[in-house]
Amino acid sequence: MLTILFDGVAYGMILFVLACGLSVTMGLMNFINLAHGAFAMFGGYVTVLAMQRLGLPFLWALPAAFLVAAAAGLVLERLVYRPMYAKSHLDQVMFSIGLVFMAVAGADYLMGSSQQFVQLPAWLSGRFDLAGIGVGRYRLFIILLCGALAFAMQWGFTRTRFGSRLRAAVDDARVARGLGIPVNRLFALTFAFGSGLAGLGGALGIELMGLDPTFSLKFMIYFLIVVTVGGTSTISGPFFAAMLLGVADVAGKYLVPQLGAFIIYALMVVLLITRPHGLFARGRA
Amino acid sequence: MSEGSIEARVQRSLYAARRWHPAEIMFWLLAVAAFFLLPRQLLILNEIAILGLFAVSLDLILGYAGIVSLGHAAFFGFGAYAAGLFAKHASADPLAGLAVGMGAAGLLGLLTSPLILRGSDLTRLMVTLGVALILGELANSLGWLTGGADGLQGIMMGSVLGLFEFDIFGKVAYLYSLAVLFVLFVLARRIVGSPFGLSLRAIRDNPLRASASGVPLHWRLVAVYTLAAAYAGAAGALLAQTTQFVSLDVLAFHRSADLMLVLIIGGAGYLYGGLIGAVAFKLLQDVIASFTPQYWMFWIGLFLVLFVLGGRELIHGGIKAVVGRVARLGRRSPT
Amino acid sequence: MSVALQTFDLCKSFGGITATDHVDFTLAKGARHALIGPNGAGKTTFVNLLTGVLRPSSGRVELKGEDITAVSREARVGRGLARTFQINQLFGTMTPVEMIALVTSERLGRGRQLLRALDRDAELVAETAEILARFRLDDIMDERIATLPYGKQRQIEIAAAFAAKPSVLLLDEPAAGVPEAERRELMAMVAGLPEDVSVLLIEHDMDLVFRFATRITVLVNGHVLAEGDPDEVARDPAVRAAYLGEHAHG
Numbered sequence: 007m008l009t010i011l012f013d014g015v016a017y018g019m020i021l022f023v024l025a026c027g028l029s030v031t032m033g034l035m036n037f038i039n040l041a042h043g044a045f046a047m048f049g050g051y052v053t054v055l056a057m058q059r060l061g062l063p064f065l066w067a068l069p070a071a072f073l074v075a076a077a078a079g080l081v082l083e084r085l086v087y088r089p090m091y092a093k094s095h096l097d098q099v100m101f102s103i104g105l106v107f108m109a110v111a112g113a114d115y116l117m118g119s120s121q122q123f124v125q126l127p128a129w130l131s132g133r134f135d136l137a138g139i140g141v142g143r144y145r146l147f148i149i150l151l152c153g154a155l156a157f158a159m160q161w162g163f164t165r166t167r168f169g170s171r172l173r174a175a176v177d178d179a180r181v182a183r184g185l186g187i188p189v190n191r192l193f194a195l196t197f198a199f200g201s202g203l204a205g206l207g208g209a210l211g212i213e214l215m216g217l218d219p220t221f222s223l224k225f226m227i228y229f230l231i232v233v234t235v236g237g238t239s240t241i242s243g244p245f246f247a248a249m250l251l252g253v254a255d256v257a258g259k260y261l262v263p264q265l266g267a268f269i270i271y272a273l274m275v276v277l278l279i280t281r282p283h284g285l286f287a288r289g290r291a
Numbered sequence: 292m293s294e295g296s297i298e299a300r301v302q303r304s305l306y307a308a309r310r311w312h313p314a315e316i317m318f319w320l321l322a323v324a325a326f327f328l329l330p331r332q333l334l335i336l337n338e339i340a341i342l343g344l345f346a347v348s349l350d351l352i353l354g355y356a357g358i359v360s361l362g363h364a365a366f367f368g369f370g371a372y373a374a375g376l377f378a379k380h381a382s383a384d385p386l387a388g389l390a391v392g393m394g395a396a397g398l399l400g401l402l403t404s405p406l407i408l409r410g411s412d413l414t415r416l417m418v419t420l421g422v423a424l425i426l427g428e429l430a431n432s433l434g435w436l437t438g439g440a441d442g443l444q445g446i447m448m449g450s451v452l453g454l455f456e457f458d459i460f461g462k463v464a465y466l467y468s469l470a471v472l473f474v475l476f477v478l479a480r481r482i483v484g485s486p487f488g489l490s491l492r493a494i495r496d497n498p499l500r501a502s503a504s505g506v507p508l509h510w511r512l513v514a515v516y517t518l519a520a521a522y523a524g525a526a527g528a529l530l531a532q533t534t535q536f537v538s539l540d541v542l543a544f545h546r547s548a549d550l551m552l553v554l555i556i557g558g559a560g561y562l563y564g565g566l567i568g569a570v571a572f573k574l575l576q577d578v579i580a581s582f583t584p585q586y587w588m589f590w591i592g593l594f595l596v597l598f599v600l601g602g603r604e605l606i607h608g609g610i611k612a613v614v615g616r617v618a619r620l621g622r623r624s625p626t
Numbered sequence: 627m628s629v630a631l632q633t634f635d636l637c638k639s640f641g642g643i644t645a646t647d648h649v650d651f652t653l654a655k656g657a658r659h660a661l662i663g664p665n666g667a668g669k670t671t672f673v674n675l676l677t678g679v680l681r682p683s684s685g686r687v688e689l690k691g692e693d694i695t696a697v698s699r700e701a702r703v704g705r706g707l708a709r710t711f712q713i714n715q716l717f718g719t720m721t722p723v724e725m726i727a728l729v730t731s732e733r734l735g736r737g738r739q740l741l742r743a744l745d746r747d748a749e750l751v752a753e754t755a756e757i758l759a760r761f762r763l764d765d766i767m768d769e770r771i772a773t774l775p776y777g778k779q780r781q782i783e784i785a786a787a788f789a790a791k792p793s794v795l796l797l798d799e800p801a802a803g804v805p806e807a808e809r810r811e812l813m814a815m816v817a818g819l820p821e822d823v824s825v826l827l828i829e830h831d832m833d834l835v836f837r838f839a840t841r842i843t844v845l846v847n848g849h850v851l852a853e854g855d856p857d858e859v860a861r862d863p864a865v866r867a868a869y870l871g872e873h874a875h876g
């Protein structure tokens with residue numbers, strides 16, 4: 007039972023790292039980027055290639071995944087995303103679905119449709135027993151790494167100058183512009199950082215979630231659940247939403263496998279009806 | 292200017308909106324002519340008619356009432372399974388099956404309509420997507436009923452009106468789908484031109500003013516959502532009946548996404564957009580499939596991106612020019 | 627004097643801001659009543675409370691003696707309470723004909739008819755035409771509303787509210803932002819409204835207010851500072867200090 011909880015937390019941690027970039031971009035530019043998962047997939051493939059072709063060790067492949075995905079985010083934001091901010095939500099959705107389709111087919115073309123695997127270093131594989139709970143080393147590694155990241159982000163978001171500007175811009179971009187905050191540059195940086203995190207999440211997730219060309223479609227709904235349920239104005243909202251989702255999903259699949267993802271979707275619909283502004287969002291009039 | 296003449300002008304303006312345009316008559320004549328001119332393409336024409344009906348359904352809620360949905364396939368799939376199961380277990384009569392598919396999907400629309408009444412576009416997108424995903428999971432796990440991943444097989448259809456047997460070339464299939472499409476289209480056309488239809492446009496344009504004008508937003512949205520769901524169910528039922536097969540694919544996400552693309556290509560809010568979009572989409576799919584069958588998803592994606600980034604104005608400008616030319620031809624002929 | 631609209635101890639707060647502060651207000655039948663007060667005094671909020679756009683934190687609203695506090699927005703319109711908006715709220719893709727026809731059709735209870743053609747409804751056509759003529763919208767009746775000049779749009783705001791045949795009409799700064807030349811025409815329309823319609827006018831231009839109103843209520847920081855006929859209000863020292871004074875110079 008506790009093992010399920012543990013696995014669920016690890017899974018939720020990855021979901022958080024994958025989705026939190028999306029939450030900030032959504033809050034900042036009011037932009038629905040369904041293609042966020044494509045950056046995660048990109049990071050995953052970068053890791054696979056770096057390890058298989060370049061022979062990079064896993065730990066070195068992770069920052070590579072982050073950097074390459076962030077660079078891709080920076081370029082794409084500049085070239086194709088920026089004209090989309092002023093368009094309707096519907097256009098944004100169609101646009102980013104288009105990007106997802108391209109990413110899925112592109113990955114299939116370049117990498118083939120099969121599942122990809124990575125070789126974890128020996129010290130990260132296997133389980134050990136801790137007070138009767140089976141603890142996977144890799145999952146423990148994920149929890150520690152992503153937990154540290156979450157703390158760092160929470161700190162950066164609430165304590166640094168960059169964070170306070172970001173919060174001001176999320177609250178009201180027009181007012182922030184009026185105050186002389188360079189919202190566009192802020193957004194480009196955040197977008198790149200969020201894409202990088204997605205790439206890192208994709209790399210970390212290969213072992214747990216698998217990696218194939220349909221990754222960005224399959225997990226799109228998960229990211230969106232995290233964001234819609236967690237709200238877009240904090241770091242902690244998406245964090246707890248991701249934990250909840252991770253644990254619920256792992257527990258559901260373990261305890262009642264025949265229902266599949268049913269529980270998750272039902273949970274999301276119920277949450278959205280009862281709390282249309284997100285579970286942890288601040289009350290708005 | 293006297294009061295009387297203003298009244299006459301008001302009436303003329305209101306009439307102009309629902310008048311049959313020559314280009315419209317031409318459109319339907321072409322659809323019938325296609326039966327004779329393209330005897331080898333009847334199966335794909337049938338698919339176009341079904342997709343067109345499905346897109347009309349989305350246009351009713353998106354183009355008229357302004358409700359975005361990423362899960363419209365829920366109703367399409369539900370109608371398809373309902374009609375398929377009805378044919379398998381109850382009666383092979385197509386029209387009865389069509390009614391069952393529409394009724395079932397309409398009921399599902401009615402039951403899920405409270406979900407779309409509140410919240411932002413984003414919440415609506417998510418909730419509609421969620422409903423479609425839930426149905427997909429259900430259809431997958433209720434294998435004893437739906438056939439699960441193997442699909443619902445062994446559907447045998449009777450003849451339409453007891454007269455026309457379905458054939459392997461799709462002759463009856465196309466005419467049947469086209470007839471259903473036409474009847475439902477004319478009905479939809481009538482509805483959007485009614486006081487009810489006007490109130491939907493009011494809600495789409497400005498919900499605040501709509502309610503300040505006495506429009507009960509919730510009830511109208513429930514009504515149109517139910518109606519659109521029934522239309523989508525009809526499209527699903529047609530697919531089940533004319534292909535005699537239902538797979539999990541009817542509920543898939545890409546079906547909802549493709550549908551959006553169809554409507555966006557054709558333009559929302561005038562009903563024909565769905566039909567024009569369906570033709571364009573199937574042609575596009577066909578062309579792409581002929582040179583890269585495997586990666587058509589990439590080209591569809593690229594098309595979407597370019598379209599939203601600026602291609603739409605080009606295409607719609609083209610359509611308007613053509614329609615305008617046909618209209619001028621029509622006006623020259625005596626009325 | 628019979629009462630058209632009345633509030634009892636009406637309150638509304640947004641977080642820390644009290645926008646409506648224990649307001650007891652009475653609008654007499656057939657009144658020409660003005661509601662004035664500086665920006666942010668809570669005038670628009672008050673109208674939103676009356677029309678159900680906002681729910682009050684506490685207190686009660688009565689229309690012709692009936693409690694409507696819990697009645698939906700659209701049902702209030704059905705009972706004869708209509709309004710205009712300070713910031714245009716129009717159906718941008720419609721033509722004036724369509725917008726007025728919409729309001730008229732809802733008033734006549736046609737909104738649930740799915741199959742009837744609009745132009746076949748003689749009553750609907752006649753009443754739509756009457757409104758268009760009354761507000762001089764007939765020359766632009768087939769243009770898209772979004773493309774019309776601002777002054778015309780303000781006219782449509784009023785026409786659309788009036789098309790609901792209200793017994794109480796709330797006008798939230800109808801002339802706001804309208805150029806001087808068109809103001810007169812607009813205010814002539816307001817002055818020409820039928821006498822049995824009770825009108826509450828929110829307006830900043832004191833000339834217009836004193837020409838129009840037979841009764842004035844002054845709102846400051848959400849509460850009623852003074853109320854009376856125009857002379858009384860103009861003489862009231864508190865009003866002069868809080869409100870008129872600063873405008874007399876500006």
Ligand SMILES: Nc1ncnc2c1ncn2[C@@H]1O[C@H](COP(=O)(O)OP(=O)(O)O)[C@@H](O)[C@H]1O
Nearest residue numbers: 291640643645664665666667668669670671672
């Ligand atoms: N929806 C709202 N949320 C928060 N504060 C509001 C809202 N609407 C109005 N207010 C506040 O209530 C006060 C009164 O505003 P308003 O009624 O618009 O004043 P007026 O119309 O007299 O200029 C202002 O301080 C305004 O900022």
Ligand SMILES: [Mg+2]
Nearest residue numbers: 669670671712
């Ligand atoms: Mg105001």
